[in-house]
Amino acid sequence: MDCNFWCCSGRCYLGKMLVFYILFLLFHLHSGFAAICPRKCNCDLSRRVQCYRVGQMPKEIASTTKRLYISHSKIKQLQISDVSRLPALEEFVLTCSGTESVERNTFKALDDLRILELWKNKLRHVPVLLPATLEVLKLGDNLISVLNESDFEGLKKLRVLDIQNNLILALSSSTLSSLCSLQRLTLAGNNMESVSGGPLTLLNLKYLSMENNKLQSFPESFFTVLHMLLFLNLNGNLLTKTPPGLPKSLLSLTLERNQLKILRSEDMKQLTNLSELCMSENQLSSIDGAQFLSSLTRLELAGNKLRTIPVNLPATLQKIDCSNNLIEKIETQDFHDLQDLKHLFLDNNVVNTFEDGALQRCTVLSNLALEQNLLRSIPLSLPHTLARLDLKGNSIQKIQEQELKNLRQLQVLNLRNNKITALDHGLLKHLPRLRYLYLEGNPWNCTCDLFRTRRALAAQGTEVQGGQCSAPAESKGETWMSSKRILRLCIRDSLYSSEEGKAIQRKTNANHPSSLRVDMDDYYDYETD
Numbered sequence: 001m002d003c004n005f006w007c008c009s010g011r012c013y014l015g016k017m018l019v020f021y022i023l024f025l026l027f028h029l030h031s032g033f034a035a036i037c038p039r040k041c042n043c044d045l046s047r048r049v050q051c052y053r054v055g056q057m058p059k060e061i062a063s064t065t066k067r068l069y070i071s072h073s074k075i076k077q078l079q080i081s082d083v084s085r086l087p088a089l090e091e092f093v094l095t096c097s098g099t100e101s102v103e104r105n106t107f108k109a110l111d112d113l114r115i116l117e118l119w120k121n122k123l124r125h126v127p128v129l130l131p132a133t134l135e136v137l138k139l140g141d142n143l144i145s146v147l148n149e150s151d152f153e154g155l156k157k158l159r160v161l162d163i164q165n166n167l168i169l170a171l172s173s174s175t176l177s178s179l180c181s182l183q184r185l186t187l188a189g190n191n192m193e194s195v196s197g198g199p200l201t202l203l204n205l206k207y208l209s210m211e212n213n214k215l216q217s218f219p220e221s222f223f224t225v226l227h228m229l230l231f232l233n234l235n236g237n238l239l240t241k242t243p244p245g246l247p248k249s250l251l252s253l254t255l256e257r258n259q260l261k262i263l264r265s266e267d268m269k270q271l272t273n274l275s276e277l278c279m280s281e282n283q284l285s286s287i288d289g290a291q292f293l294s295s296l297t298r299l300e301l302a303g304n305k306l307r308t309i310p311v312n313l314p315a316t317l318q319k320i321d322c323s324n325n326l327i328e329k330i331e332t333q334d335f336h337d338l339q340d341l342k343h344l345f346l347d348n349n350v351v352n353t354f355e356d357g358a359l360q361r362c363t364v365l366s367n368l369a370l371e372q373n374l375l376r377s378i379p380l381s382l383p384h385t386l387a388r389l390d391l392k393g394n395s396i397q398k399i400q401e402q403e404l405k406n407l408r409q410l411q412v413l414n415l416r417n418n419k420i421t422a423l424d425h426g427l428l429k430h431l432p433r434l435r436y437l438y439l440e441g442n443p444w445n446c447t448c449d450l451f452r453t454r455r456a457l458a459a460q461g462t463e464v465q466g467g468q469c470s471a472p473a474e475s476k477g478e479t480w481m482s483s484k485r486i487l488r489l490c491i492r493d494s495l496y497s498s499e500e501g502k503a504i505q506r507k508t509n510a511n512h513p514s515s516l517r518v519d520m521d522d523y524y525d526y527e528t529d
């Protein structure tokens with residue numbers, strides 16, 4: 001047979017046809033694909049289309065598209081005809097596109113639409129007549145000022161509603177009453193001065209934020225039936241009282257940056273599951289009923305007007321922040337039962353008295369902030385678990401052995417801006433794990449005792465900052481941790497005074513004078529600068 005590689009009489013024809021057919025198919029697939037992906041868009045096999053910087057709604061989007069994302073575009077008006085050709089749409093995201101209005105009923109016919117996001121546009125209203133299939137609706141960063149009674153009607157599957165950073169002035173609970181599946185609602189960053197109506201009947205709501213509005217109060221029963229609510233964020237409002245009737249289910253309540261003056265037992269009583277209570281930056285002068293918060297792990301009270309530590313703090317607490325208050329005295333009973341406490345912030349108060357052993361029973365405390373107070377010495381009997389102790393900006397003059405002798409875990413010690421002149425090298429054996437020591441802003445008297453401390457610090461690998469000498473006059477401005485002058489002065493001193501020095505001296509005398517140099521080089525090994 002005269003067959004070449006490809007062609008063999010009749011079969012040759014078939015082979016040619018096959019090649020042609022495959023080419024035809026490939027070409028068609030390719031051109032067909034190109035036709036359904038519009039310019040400036042990306043289309044992928046999961047029927048997702050992403051468009052960027054388009055001047056209008058692209059016309060050629062495949063009707064089978066399930067997810068459509070458009071951003072940084074110019075689409076002033078969204079019309080029914082823009083999406084009516086896309087009946088399979090499940091997710092529609094149009095953001096940062098200057099959209100001002102949405103034609104009535106635009107989304108109504110999209111029977112599979114689950115996610116609708118229109119954030120960062122210029123909408124003045126919630127789009128009218130949304131499909132009942134919606135599960136997620138995000139309208140943040142628009143210009144919506146009024147929520148209409150009917151806006152969310154029929155959205156029984158909606159789980160997430162985000163209308164943050166709009167211009168909403170008021171909210172009536174009935175506006176949201178259809179949203180029986182809603183789990184997450186954020187109305188943060190609006191201009192709401194009031195909310196009205198009966199209880200919010202969002203029986204599945206877990207997370208609610210009305211942060212950064214102008215709310216002054218809530219109706220008596222507003223929160224009472226939110227039986228699933230876990231997180232409530234009311235930071236940055238004008239509340240003078242804790243909202244009444246908070247649900248028992250709450251895990252986290254944050255009311256920072258309001259105008260609360262007192263916290264009463266009746267506000268707290270039912271919150272037995274609360275783990276986190278954040279009330280920083282209010283005007284709180286007293287807190288009652290903390291003992292009811294039997295699950296509390298974190299208590300934030302910074303920036304208030306407390307003169308004493310709140311009484312009866314629950315034993316479950318792990319972190320307490322009472323910084324920036326007016327506390328003068330820390331007493332033995334203040335932290336008596338807090339055996340889980342790890343972080344305690346008492347900085348920026350006016351503490352001048354810290355009773356001995358006031359933290360003794362906090363047997364896992366690792367972080368204690370006492371900077372910017374009026375302490376004249378380091379508190380006694382601090383827990384041996386401390387890893388970090390900040391005493392910056394107090395009036396400490398002297399550091400005594402009994403204050404440090406327990407702190408074998410201490411890694412960071414901040415003594416900046418006190419009145420310390422000396423630090424005995426013998427103290428350092430009590431701080432074997434010290435890694436950072438801050439010494440700036442103290443009037444160090446740079447005697448050769450400090451030089452011994454320098455050697456001990458270098459030997460245990462502590463990183464030291466600061467240590468400028470105020471005295472004696474000839475060392476003024478030098479830093480005792482690094483000064484070569486002090487090194488020279490004190491080596492001579494130690495050679496002629498310490499046991500070690502005497503040994504070197506004997507050796508030197510016995511042998512050759514130049515052996516002194518060798519020993520000086522050893523000292524240089526401890527240099528840290």
Ligand SMILES: *[C@@H]1O[C@H](CO)[C@@H](O)[C@H](O)[C@H]1NC(C)=O
Nearest residue numbers: 125128146147148149150151
């Ligand atoms: C809601 O606002 C519209 C304007 O968008 C207004 O005409 C109407 O009376 C209000 N109520 C309903 C149900 O739309």
Ligand SMILES: *[C@@H]1O[C@H](CO)[C@@H](O)[C@H](O)[C@H]1NC(C)=O
Nearest residue numbers: 227228247248249250272273
């Ligand atoms: C409190 O927490 C417990 C344990 O997580 C939970 O079983 C209980 O339902 C919660 N109580 C309320 C009122 O949500």
Ligand SMILES: *[C@@H]1O[C@H](CO)[C@@H](O)[C@H](O)[C@H]1NC(C)=O
Nearest residue numbers: 421444445446447470471472
């Ligand atoms: C510094 O210490 C030396 C030696 O202990 C002492 O004689 C001197 O008075 C101290 N100077 C100051 C300013 O405290």
